Amino acid sequence: MRNIQIKKISEKLDGGGALLRAKTNNLKLNELKKSTINKLFYEKGLILFDNFEIKPKDFFNFTKKFTTHYANDALRRKERFDNKVLRSVDLGNKRVTLHSESSFTVTRPQIIWFMCITPPKIDDGGETIICDGSKLWEKLSPSCKDFFKKEPVEYDVKINLNNKNSGTKKKWFLNYPGIYDEFLDLNKNIMTFKYKTFAVEKNYFNSKLFFCNHLLSVKDEAQIRKVSYKEKPIPKKYFEEIKNTSEKITYAHTWKRNQIFMIDNHRFMHGRNKILKKSQRDIINSQTLVANLL
Numbered sequence: 169m170r171n172i173q174i175k176k177i178s179e180k181l182d183g184g185g186a187l188l189r190a191k192t193n194n195l196k197l198n199e200l201k202k203s204t205i206n207k208l209f210y211e212k213g214l215i216l217f218d219n220f221e222i223k224p225k226d227f228f229n230f231t232k233k234f235t236t237h238y239a240n241d242a243l244r245r246k247e248r249f250d251n252k253v254l255r256s257v258d259l260g261n262k263r264v265t266l267h268s269e270s271s272f273t274v275t276r277p278q279i280i281w282f283m284c285i286t287p288p289k290i291d292d293g294g295e296t297i298i299c300d301g302s303k304l305w306e307k308l309s310p311s312c313k314d315f316f317k318k319e320p321v322e323y324d325v326k327i328n329l330n331n332k333n334s335g336t337k338k339k340w341f342l343n344y345p346g347i348y349d350e351f352l353d354l355n356k357n358i359m360t361f362k363y364k365t366f367a368v369e370k371n372y373f374n375s376k377l378f379f380c381n382h383l384l385s386v387k388d389e390a391q392i393r394k395v396s397y398k399e400k401p402i403p404k405k406y407f408e409e410i411k412n413t414s415e416k417i418t419y420a421h422t423w424k425r426n427q428i429f430m431i432d433n434h435r436f437m438h439g440r441n442k443i444l445k446k447s448q449r450d451i452i453n454s455q456t457l458v459a460n461l462l
């Protein structure tokens with residue numbers, strides 16, 4: 169298309185990601201060909217749409233094109249624009265450590281979407297941070313790679329349910345590999361289970377390995393009670409290594425109004441820098457559980 173320009177987002181990302189920019193001011197997002205976006209997403213796994221004319225409703229319609237099912241987003245987040253699948257990102261000002269969205273549970277989205285309604289002011293902080301899982305894997309030491317290639321990690325999970333019924337605690341069944349010991353407790357409105365999974369995975373798009381998980385963000389996620397391997401703690405030295413290595417290759421994005429990120433949640437981790445003062449920053453989010461990339 170002649171009215172768009174494609175560039176790299178940042179050298180910090182493997183392959184650079186794709187910055188897809190409208191060259192004219194009034195180009196609408198739905199004028200883009202789906203096949204162009206599919207191809208870019210397949211190659212890069214990360215697209216930043218910039219300078220398009222767009223409203224939150226158009227954002228929803230755009231995500232719909234690529235979505236067979238939406239994920240039920242965390243209940244703590246606020247519904248936006250009278251739309252169940254548009255939510256505020258986590259409220260508050262704290263830093264959100266790198267993570268692959270919901271990678272400790274069954275509702276891990278394939279694609280996550282962010283749209284900037286109001287960007288933070290220049291000194292407010294609140295940049296969205298993004299780390300390429302394949303670049304991170306490549307940079308880890310042989311001993312760290314050996315460990316995570318061999319050992320699945322196990323998340324001990326407690327999910328809060330939005331359920332007004334009461335009842336007793338009973339065994340449940342989640343149809344998902346790696347999940348066991350599922351219990352539903354309607355008195356406490358929770359579901360608990362264990363989830364055994366590899367922290368590194370082979371991606372279905374290519375032959376690379378991607379280190380995209382929730383390990384760095386265990387303390388920030390109230391639904392994870394603990395993480396372990398073979399009922400032992402994961403060695404601290406590996407947490408340190410993942411943290412230090414990821415920091416060096418993490419890209420911090422300064423938002424502009426109406427920009428949209430389309431992120432492969434199995435290839436990239438995301439988070440947020442601390443918001444430094446009372447900011448008007450307003451970012452909304454949508455999550456594609458099952459993608460439609462045909």
Ligand SMILES: [Fe+2]
Binds near residue numbers: 267269438
């Ligand atoms: Fe997130």
